[in-house]
Amino acid sequence: MPNLINTQSILDESWQDCQELEKIACDGDIIVAIDQVEYLDFEGHNGRVAVTVPNDEDIVELYPSINKADVIRLQFPAFADGRAYSQARLLRDRLGFEGDIRATGDVLRDQLFQMHRCGFSSFELREDQNAELALTDFSRFDVLYQPAADESLPLFKRR
Amino acid sequence: MYVYDQYDQKIVDQRVQEFQDQVERRINGNLPEEEFRPLRLMNGLYNQLHAYMLRVAIPYGLLNTKQVRMLAHIARKYDKGFAHFTTRQNVQYNWPELEQVPNILADLASVQMHAIQTSGNCIRNTTSDEYAGVAPDELEDPRPYCEIIRQWSTFHPEFTYLPRKFKIAVTGAEKDRAAIQVHDIGLRLRKNSEGETGFEVYVGGGLGRTPVVGDVVREFLPKKDLLTYLEAILRVYNLLGRRDNKYKARIKIMLKALGRDKLAAMIENEWEHIKSSSLELTEEEIARVQDFFAPPSYETLDDLSELGDDNNQDFQRWVKQNVKPHKISGYAAVVVTLKSPDVAPGDITDSQLEKVADLADEFSFGMVRATHKQNLILADVKQKDLYTLWQALNDINCATANAGCITDMICCPGLTYCSLANAHSIPIAEEINQRFDDLDYVHDLGELRLNISGCMNACGHHHVAAIGILGVDKKGKEFYQVTIGGSSGDEASIGKILGPSFAREEIADAIENLVKTYVELRQDDEPFLETVRRIGTNPFKERLYA
Numbered sequence: 001m002p003n004l005i006n007t008q009s010i011l012d013e014s015w016q017d018c019q020e021l022e023k024i025a026c027d028g029d030i031i032v033a034i035d036q037v038e039y040l041d042f043e044g045h046n047g048r049v050a051v052t053v054p055n056d057e058d059i060v061e062l063y064p065s066i067n068k069a070d071v072i073r074l075q076f077p078a079f080a081d082g083r084a085y086s087q088a089r090l091l092r093d094r095l096g097f098e099g100d101i102r103a104t105g106d107v108l109r110d111q112l113f114q115m116h117r118c119g120f121s122s123f124e125l126r127e128d129q130n131a132e133l134a135l136t137d138f139s140r141f142d143v144l145y146q147p148a149a150d151e152s153l154p155l156f157k158r159r
Numbered sequence: 160m161y162v163y164d165q166y167d168q169k170i171v172d173q174r175v176q177e178f179q180d181q182v183e184r185r186i187n188g189n190l191p192e193e194e195f196r197p198l199r200l201m202n203g204l205y206n207q208l209h210a211y212m213l214r215v216a217i218p219y220g221l222l223n224t225k226q227v228r229m230l231a232h233i234a235r236k237y238d239k240g241f242a243h244f245t246t247r248q249n250v251q252y253n254w255p256e257l258e259q260v261p262n263i264l265a266d267l268a269s270v271q272m273h274a275i276q277t278s279g280n281c282i283r284n285t286t287s288d289e290y291a292g293v294a295p296d297e298l299e300d301p302r303p304y305c306e307i308i309r310q311w312s313t314f315h316p317e318f319t320y321l322p323r324k325f326k327i328a329v330t331g332a333e334k335d336r337a338a339i340q341v342h343d344i345g346l347r348l349r350k351n352s353e354g355e356t357g358f359e360v361y362v363g364g365g366l367g368r369t370p371v372v373g374d375v376v377r378e379f380l381p382k383k384d385l386l387t388y389l390e391a392i393l394r395v396y397n398l399l400g401r402r403d404n405k406y407k408a409r410i411k412i413m414l415k416a417l418g419r420d421k422l423a424a425m426i427e428n429e430w431e432h433i434k435s436s437s438l439e440l441t442e443e444e445i446a447r448v449q450d451f452f453a454p455p456s457y458e459t460l461d462d463l464s465e466l467g468d469d470n471n472q473d474f475q476r477w478v479k480q481n482v483k484p485h486k487i488s489g490y491a492a493v494v495v496t497l498k499s500p501d502v503a504p505g506d507i508t509d510s511q512l513e514k515v516a517d518l519a520d521e522f523s524f525g526m527v528r529a530t531h532k533q534n535l536i537l538a539d540v541k542q543k544d545l546y547t548l549w550q551a552l553n554d555i556n557c558a559t560a561n562a563g564c565i566t567d568m569i570c571c572p573g574l575t576y577c578s579l580a581n582a583h584s585i586p587i588a589e590e591i592n593q594r595f596d597d598l599d600y601v602h603d604l605g606e607l608r609l610n611i612s613g614c615m616n617a618c619g620h621h622h623v624a625a626i627g628i629l630g631v632d633k634k635g636k637e638f639y640q641v642t643i644g645g646s647s648g649d650e651a652s653i654g655k656i657l658g659p660s661f662a663r664e665e666i667a668d669a670i671e672n673l674v675k676t677y678v679e680l681r682q683d684d685e686p687f688l689e690t691v692r693r694i695g696t697n698p699f700k701e702r703l704y705a
């Protein structure tokens with residue numbers, strides 16, 4: 001079971017990973033890759049659909065094909081590779097995606113605060129990360145200078 | 160200067176708590192070094208050859224005397240009594256203990272200072288003109304914009320894990336003293352044809368392995384668009400900057416690969432989407448921050464035709480070299496040189512720091528500036544106080560009359576401290592000092608920037624010096640490559656390599672030789688750089704490798 005949380009609690013979810021499969025399961029909660037979405041009937045699918053988007057993908061261009069997904073899984077191949085932060089902000093601020101944006105890969109406690117700020121709403125923590133403690137990491141800072149997904153105004157308009 | 164309100168204070172206080180927790184987890188073994196590394200780097204903490212090194216931010220180089228005294232306290236309590244000023248207007252401590260670093264950060268927070276983003280692949284301390292606010296050639300004080308950028312870039316959630324470090328510099332003067340063309344982003348305040356003030360935007364400059372002079376991506380950016388435009392540049396870079404090779408990861412490589420027009424178009428395209436977002440600056444916010452930089456209460460004074468004791472040669476030399484013009488009559492800016500021949504460039508002791516703080520309180524409205532040339536400045540000194548100030552500075556060995564001269568070297572820590580170094584740089588500076596110990600000769604040489612880096616990372620900015628020295632490793636031995644003709648000023652240029660590198664025993668001779676050649680070939684009082692620009696590098700090569 002993945003080490004999964006949102007900002008409030010530990011989540012108990014089970015997903016069927018169809019990314020490597022030739023045939024996508026017809027029901028249940030499934031994870032698919034972007035090149036599979038054209039074969040998928042999002043509306044007809046009986047269950048939730050999560051799409052994994054590589055972090056070098058142009059999210060704006062891709063979006064029309066994945067906008068019906070329940071979960072968009074963005075990737076951190078290494079925690080220091082920060083491209084998905086921008087992808088998440090584009091999904092929330094520009095494209096208006098309202099579903100779940102999930103951080104996957106090398107997801108560590110010390111990055112959760114800014115991930116959440118950029119619009120991530122659930123977090124597949126790396127196995128060794130303590131999920132209980134991770135729930136405390138969303139409140140590290142009370143003051144936010146910049147507008148982002150969690151705050152529409154910069155501090156200079158709230159001072 | 161900018162004064163924190165409860166919001167700014169809370170951010171630095173919570174940062175101290177966060178880092179305290181991270182250090183505890185590291186010491187308990189709950190946080191492996193590999194993951195601690197980027198976290199400590201974002202607090203300016205490096206693991207160096209002999210110990211940790213802590214880099215403290217001095218936003219755009221500006222300090223009040225309470226802060227200077229705190230820097231002295233930290234040098235005494237947690238270091239071996241020294242602080243070291245860097246080429247990015249910051250200060251470094253070379254001997255802190257890991258366990259103590261959270262305490263140092265807490266001490267800093269108590270005087271509205273921090274070490275946030277002084278390292279790591281994030282937006283670094285924004286630097287500026289060391290004469291901001293007092294320079295006669297200034298259109299507008301750039302520091303309010305530096306502060307606005309500081310706040311926007313502090314813990315920017317999207318730009319904490321960029322492909323590589325990211326440096327921004329802002330100038331408001333005609334003459335560029337902030338080296339804006341060798342920064343990832345350089346901003347120059349200017350007027351457009353309608354008489355409005357805004358920014359000219361340079362992108363893609365940088366030193367390091369592949370030195371590049373930046374290019375203009377926007378000739379005029381209205382002030383209100385400052386942050387949205389920066390956000391657009393950073394987003395394009397974060398998404399598309401190379402991450403496969405750290406030597407090709409700076410935005411300058413994107414500039415070279417895509418070309419100016421394409422990169423500029425991508426930035427504009429992104430900006431179109433966000434230019435009217437809530438991040439657009441308001442006049443109120445600009446005015447609020449500008450208020451903090453209002454000029455101090457100057458007296459009405461006349462410029463003096465004679466300063467101090469005419470017969471005192473040492474004083475007159477110092478005035479000529481270290482005293483700079485001020486936009487208010489009767490005042491002057493004074494360079495407090497940290498370049499006396501017997502100390503490492505940029506080093507200062509705790510007691511010197513305290514004395515400088517006292518002098519700033521007495522003579523310069525309680526403010527001190529750090530420069531990217533690794534000196535300090537007292538920016539608002541009455542001309543009639545210069546003689547007294549000079550005597551006091553002389554007493555603490557901070558009045559070497561060499562500002563802008565060959566011995567006012569910029570020098571990185573090199574192999575003395577730095578784990579990345581190929582070669583020593585501080586001892587080379589020492590040797591050059593010994594060769595050029597005759598001040599009259601040094602003054603006769605005029606303006607001559609000599610910079611030394613201990614490796615390709617170019618922290619000593621050797622590429623943009625009239626004479627640059629770069630430490631290289633040849634089969635385990637220290638060698639030095641010499642470049643000439645570089646400049647970070649208005650017509651920024653990258654120095655050209657003269658030829659094969661010199662062994663450690665030869666380098667000081669080579670520099671002497673180079674300087675002699677210049678003296679023979681110069682016309683009138685043209686500075687070294689101009690001679691190179693006029694006649695090229697060949698005459699120097701011929702002499703050096705004869």
Ligand code: SF4
Pocket residue numbers: 571572573574577578579580581612613614615616617618619
């Ligand atoms: S230039 Fe090289 S040796 Fe010098 S401080 Fe930078 S990394 Fe270290």
